[in-house]
Amino acid sequence: MHPVFLTPEQLAARNKRSLWIALGLAAFVVLIFSTTFLRMQRNLAERTAQQQVVAERAR
Secondary structure, eight states, X not given: OOOOXXXXXXXXXXXXXXXXXXXXXXXXXXXXXXXXXHHHHHHHHHHHHHHHHHHHHHO
């Protein structure tokens, strides 16, 4: 098989595409992390409130 040689313009375009793909992937990871974190906080707050209601009813 023969090696493929890219022109400087093609290399620059490939590097630019790779950068945008990496940035998009990083943004997706941040989105998933923040969504999960916020949902966990909300669930923790709801559970704490429910435990307080149960404790007050037990009195």
